[in-house]
Amino acid sequence: MSSGEATSEVPAPAFADGALKELPFPPVTKNHILNCSYHSWHPKYRAATPKARLVSLPPAFLDYLRSDGIILPPEETDNATWSDNDSGIFSGADNNEDEDEETLDPSANWRETHEAIERTIEELGGKVAPKLNWSAPKDATWIAATNSMECQTPNDIYLLLKSSDFITHDIAHAFDDTVDQFTTPDPEIPYHLVLRKWITLNPSVEFRCFVRNRQLIALCQRDLNHFDFLFNMQDKLRRTIQDFFDLRLRDTFPDPNFAFDVYVPPPHDKVWLVDVNPWAMRTDPLLFSWMELLTMEVPDTVEPKDETAETTIRLRLARPGETDDQTNDSDEDTSDEDETDDEDVEEVWQPEFRLIRSDDPEAYGFTTPQYSAHKLPKDVVDASSGGEGNLREFAMQWQEAQKLAEQQRQEDSEDD
Ligand SMILES: Nc1ncnc2c1ncn2[C@@H]1O[C@H](COP(=O)(O)OP(=O)(O)OP(=O)(O)O)[C@@H](O)[C@H]1O
Numbered sequence: 001m002s003s004g005e006a007t008s009e010v011p012a013p014a015f016a017d018g019a020l021k022e023l024p025f026p027p028v029t030k031n032h033i034l035n036c037s038y039h040s041w042h043p044k045y046r047a048a049t050p051k052a053r054l055v056s057l058p059p060a061f062l063d064y065l066r067s068d069g070i071i072l073p074p075e076e077t078d079n080a081t082w083s084d085n086d087s088g089i090f091s092g093a094d095n096n097e098d099e100d101e102e103t104l105d106p107s108a109n110w111r112e113t114h115e116a117i118e119r120t121i122e123e124l125g126g127k128v129a130p131k132l133n134w135s136a137p138k139d140a141t142w143i144a145a146t147n148s149m150e151c152q153t154p155n156d157i158y159l160l161l162k163s164s165d166f167i168t169h170d171i172a173h174a175f176d177d178t179v180d181q182f183t184t185p186d187p188e189i190p191y192h193l194v195l196r197k198w199i200t201l202n203p204s205v206e207f208r209c210f211v212r213n214r215q216l217i218a219l220c221q222r223d224l225n226h227f228d229f230l231f232n233m234q235d236k237l238r239r240t241i242q243d244f245f246d247l248r249l250r251d252t253f254p255d256p257n258f259a260f261d262v263y264v265p266p267p268h269d270k271v272w273l274v275d276v277n278p279w280a281m282r283t284d285p286l287l288f289s290w291m292e293l294l295t296m297e298v299p300d301t302v303e304p305k306d307e308t309a310e311t312t313i314r315l316r317l318a319r320p321g322e323t324d325d326q327t328n329d330s331d332e333d334t335s336d337e338d339e340t341d342d343e344d345v346e347e348v349w350q351p352e353f354r355l356i357r358s359d360d361p362e363a364y365g366f367t368t369p370q371y372s373a374h375k376l377p378k379d380v381v382d383a384s385s386g387g388e389g390n391l392r393e394f395a396m397q398w399q400e401a402q403k404l405a406e407q408q409r410q411e412d413s414e415d416d
């Protein structure tokens with residue numbers, strides 16, 4: 001797939017009466033969205049990505065994902081316990097024997113895909129974490145027996161994918177809110193199921209990193225819990241991630257603005273690239289606000305002229321929208337007075353690295369639901385419309401899931 005360089009720099013903020021009226025995002029193009037699709041960037045950064053395989057998805061499989069209801073292909077292990085089923089989830093094997101098997105098995109039209117998925121799970125050691133081009137079904141884990149994204153069978157995967165609003169966004173709204181949404185025909189999206197070898201990730205060392213005009217400007221935790229030990233290793237982590245960005249991403253990613261997610265497991269000297277996300281509203285800025293990220297002042301790095309001199313890098317603060325030329329012009333015009341000004345701003349600048357402090361309200365999830373753009377998963381709403389019994393059963397499952405998640409979090413933080 002061709003990946004076009006985004007032409008847009010960060011625009012000068014549109015101030016009105018001294019206040020920004022709207023978030024000054026550079027125009028988000030369909031091309032930018034495509035550049036952030038797993039299938040676009042993965043081949044280039046494969047060596048830095050946890051082991052993953054891509055299964056290309058035919059239209060018939062996408063039709064299955066789009067169809068109402070959750071009907072799963074029959075499994076050899078299907079047994080009677082599945083048939084006494086009032087959850088609305090059916091396996092083809094549960095159906096009336098008189099009916100035609102072909103019409104009952106939803107995978108009849110995409111058997112090859114189903115088998116490719118089966119083989120790939122095996123190749124990856126029997127456990128995988130699935131995602132589509134952009135999204136993982138994180139909002140649907142409550143429906144899975146494991147209460148996580150860990151999948152051992154194709155049906156585990158289908159159940160998650162079909163229950164997730166994030167997956168629906170990938171298949172129905174990928175180009176929403178792009179500047180060329182209504183003016184250019186949608187490019188065909190080569191849909192892929194990404195199967196990642198399952199690893200037990202420690203959420204405390206997952207970070208989201210923000211890149212503006214090819215500079216790493218900010219980074220933060222992805223998990224919104226307080227992890228005390230992170231404070232002691234903040235500098236080391238920042239350096240490791242900055243080096244990774246400089247070496248691997250800065251000059252090779254097609255767009256100047258994007259956000260990337262990394263995993264930096266002990267001993268914290270290697271960075272794994274987990275995902276690349278659009279520089280757009282749809283990406284959660286987590287511990288920052290988009291307004292901060294779009295308007296924060298960052299320096300333009302000026303390399304010291306004498307390369308042998310051991311010197312602090314001179315930095316000059318540039319405002320968003322100020323081009324290199326503008327910055328350099330004013331640098332050339334260096335009067336005595338300017339030098340004094342320069343001294344004022346000469347300092348070692350580093351991207352802001354935000355961590356959750358123990359007293360932050362985010363640490364306890366008081367302020368925002370985990371997926372704020374989707375206040376309630378659709379299935380919660382569906383459960384409530386299924387009557388009191390459904391809701392009670394759902395509430396019990398939900399409580400159990402929360403307890404397990406909390407237990408897991410505590411174990412993980414103790415591990416470190
Ligand atoms: N190989 C893996 N094994 C187990 N868990 C994984 C694996 N890869 C990723 N995860 C977990 O899945 C989470 C979500 O993955 P990913 O970032 O790809 O989803 P996403 O939908 O793009 O998320 P977002 O909407 O925040 O951008 C990660 O934060 C990580 O905890």
Ligand SMILES: [Mg+2]
Binds near residue numbers: 135275276277
């Ligand atoms: Mg992502």
